[in-house]
Amino acid sequence: MFELLKKKLSGFAEKFRKKVEPAEEKKETLIQEPAEEPARKPVLEEPTPPKKPVVVRKKPKALQEKPEVVEAPKEAEVEEIAEPEEIAEEEAEEIAEVSEEKPRELKAKVSKLGRLKKAIGVEITISESDVKDLLWELELSLLEADVEQTTAEEISRDLRQRLVGKKIRGGQDIDSVLKGEIKSVLAAIMETEGINLEKEIRAKKEKPYRILFLGPNGAGKTTTMAKLTYWLQEKGFKVIWSASDTFRAASIEQLEKHASNLKVRVVKHSYGADPAAVAFDAIKTAQSRGIDVVMIDSAGRQETNRNLMQELQKIVKVTQPDLRLYVGEAFTGQALLQQAQEYDKVAGVDAFVLTKIDCDAKGGTTISLLYKLKKPILFVGVGQEYPDLEKFDPEFVLKQVIG
Numbered sequence: 032m033f034e035l036l037k038k039k040l041s042g043f044a045e046k047f048r049k050k051v052e053p054a055e056e057k058k059e060t061l062i063q064e065p066a067e068e069p070a071r072k073p074v075l076e077e078p079t080p081p082k083k084p085v086v087v088r089k090k091p092k093a094l095q096e097k098p099e100v101v102e103a104p105k106e107a108e109v110e111e112i113a114e115p116e117e118i119a120e121e122e123a124e125e126i127a128e129v130s131e132e133k134p135r136e137l138k139a140k141v142s143k144l145g146r147l148k149k150a151i152g153v154e155i156t157i158s159e160s161d162v163k164d165l166l167w168e169l170e171l172s173l174l175e176a177d178v179e180q181t182t183a184e185e186i187s188r189d190l191r192q193r194l195v196g197k198k199i200r201g202g203q204d205i206d207s208v209l210k211g212e213i214k215s216v217l218a219a220i221m222e223t224e225g226i227n228l229e230k231e232i233r234a235k236k237e238k239p240y241r242i243l244f245l246g247p248n249g250a251g252k253t254t255t256m257a258k259l260t261y262w263l264q265e266k267g268f269k270v271i272w273s274a275s276d277t278f279r280a281a282s283i284e285q286l287e288k289h290a291s292n293l294k295v296r297v298v299k300h301s302y303g304a305d306p307a308a309v310a311f312d313a314i315k316t317a318q319s320r321g322i323d324v325v326m327i328d329s330a331g332r333q334e335t336n337r338n339l340m341q342e343l344q345k346i347v348k349v350t351q352p353d354l355r356l357y358v359g360e361a362f363t364g365q366a367l368l369q370q371a372q373e374y375d376k377v378a379g380v381d382a383f384v385l386t387k388i389d390c391d392a393k394g395g396t397t398i399s400l401l402y403k404l405k406k407p408i409l410f411v412g413v414g415q416e417y418p419d420l421e422k423f424d425p426e427f428v429l430k431q432v433i434g
């Protein structure tokens with residue numbers, strides 16, 4: 032996630048330095064640069080395609096890993112062997128390419144710039160023209176990372192305001208100044224009032240705490256409900272489910288399968304029944320049995336379907352959820368933002384769960400969602416097993432973007 036953006040950002044500082052300190056270029060080459068370390072790969076970089084479901088309780092991960100089989104190349108695939116001179120030339124080109132792409136090690140840069148600045152002792156004031164191209168490139172990089180357009184523009188505008196006119200003292204590292212500014216802009220965007228779910232459930236005087244799962248088709252609502260149940264069970268909570276997706280074929284059976292794995296009671300009616308009535312019954316059952324949490328599944332629906340959106344409104348009205356959790360696929364990009372905005376208008380959304388982060392190559396969706404809707408992302412889905420639900424951590428996104 033964000034690897035492309037990260038690479039670009041490390042390039043920005045370099046370009047920017049060249050721009051504002053052209054005179055230092057020559058001197059720089061005189062100073063020996065400490066060896067650079069290869070860029071670290073983000074944890075979620077290699078996407079795994081979504082497998083078909085069946086979530087199994089705590090299946091040891093090692094069991095799933097197949098030994099890597101290395102196939103001998105077929106004769107037709109063997110490349111022609113180049114002459115020694117050719118190899119040397121090719122290698123030199125490759126090394127040059129790699130070292131240009133490789134983000135510089137910050138510590139190395141700081142010490143190098145520190146020495147340079149002591150020698151010349153200048154102060155630089157950043158001008159509009161210094162940052163124009165860099166900010167444009169940053170904006171493009173954000174768009175490539177799936178950040179929604181107006182969000183990317185505003186981030187860039189904000190950054191311009193922070194940078195233009197800023198004085199960089201002798202001895203200050205431009206790389207960290209730039210990174211610091213980008214980090215503050217993004218951190219401010221990601222600052223939303225969080226929800227401490229465990230605390231809220233414990234604090235609720237009149238049981239049960241009601242969670243409604245809503246979102247488009249196939250986003251992972253039912254799976255997330257099972258994962259969250261597992262998470263809450265580990266904390267000692269008792270959970271009951273309402274099979275309020277009475278619309279999609281086999282939805283109730285899917286729920287019952289998870290319920291049997293997790294030992295959860297399901298309140299269900301028949302297909303075609305009123306989803307709000309099922310949820311109402313589940314709440315009553317929870318009340319009479321002292322169950323802590325009722326989770327209400329709902330049928331996936333497109334935000335453009337007026338009837339189904341009205342039905343959702345009714346479920347909200349009848350069940351008065353404590354938490355309306357919008358479940359969306361992290362890789363949906365800008366469409367997710369539009370859908371979530373519409374859901375928020377019609378039924379209300381309190382927080383998000385972004386699923387399939389393990390399949391998400393970019394991840395800018397998190398930034399746009401937080402920026403536009405100002406609602407917390409509570410969890411992210413990172414796989415298809417019950418424990419594959421993690422608390423969302425803005426620091427993680429920042430690290431991916433800025434390093």
Ligand SMILES: Nc1nc2c(ncn2[C@@H]2O[C@H](COP(=O)(O)OP(=O)(O)OP(=O)(O)O)[C@@H](O)[C@H]2O)c(=O)[nH]1
Binds near residue numbers: 282
């Ligand atoms: N890789 C991966 N797959 C996931 C994740 N969450 C859910 N899935 C898969 O996504 C598919 C759809 O999940 P469901 O939970 O049935 O989605 P839903 O939103 O309930 O679907 P509908 O009820 O049809 O609207 C299943 O194959 C899940 O295993 C995740 O975090 N990572």
Ligand SMILES: [Mg+2]
Binds near residue numbers: 254276329
């Ligand atoms: Mg479902």
